[in-house]
Amino acid sequence: MRLLLTSGGVTNPSIRSALEDLLGKPIAESRALLIPTAQWGHPLCGPESVSRSVAAGPGSQSFAGLGWGSLGVLELTALPSVGADRWVPWVREADVLLVDGGDAAYLCHWMRESGLAGVLPSLKDTVWVGVSAGSMVLTPRVGDSFVEWPSATDDRTLGVVGFSVFPHLNAFPENTMAQAERWAEGLGVPSYAIDEQTAIRVVGGAVEVVSEGEWRRFGV
Secondary structure, eight states, X not given: OEEEEESSSSOSHHHHHHHHHHHTSOXXXXXXXXXXXXXXXXTTOOHHHHHHHHSOOTTOSSGGGSOOSEEEEOOGGGHHHHOHHHHHHHHHHOSEEEEOOSOHHHHHHHHHHHSHHHHGGGOTTOEEEEETHHHHTTSSBOXXXXXXXXXXXXXXXXXXXXXXXXXXXTTSTTOOHHHHHHHHHTTSSOEXXXXXXXXXXXXXXXXXXXXXXXXXXXXX
């Protein structure tokens, strides 16, 4: 897969350009599936926030408003009862998976439970665009401070990439650079703190930061 890991979505021209480069064609010609599942696991999210994600009008910064050629919703909690013979073709036909934020541990659970995690390695040409938890779920760990789902056993996630992500830098009072430094110290893996104007592009193991804002890399 080709990855575009963001904190706040496609929020500026640089991130949008990176997305279209990964797609290899305009957004208006691309087929997208929006995955809102992570929101159900976060105490600050629910029916209204999910509705805002999937029903935003053209021109908004949300996934739904980017002007896709086609846009569908893929709810991971429904997939086990639907059957892989139905949903796997939906995923393979999509050019891009748009994975919204919420709780990364909850999203990780349902990616495994639904079977989507097992399908990811075969999606060679598919683009994954994550927002917050939708980005963090592909990392090795998210840190205990980002786990809100009560049923989570720990902070480990899928480990598709070899670094962790601290999103929403300076967007909330507790998401300062100093807090990001303390968060990074306990992870044991490289990590990035990124703000709403920053994305991390990953293609074939090559990592590139795309930013019109503030970010920082922490080593180990």
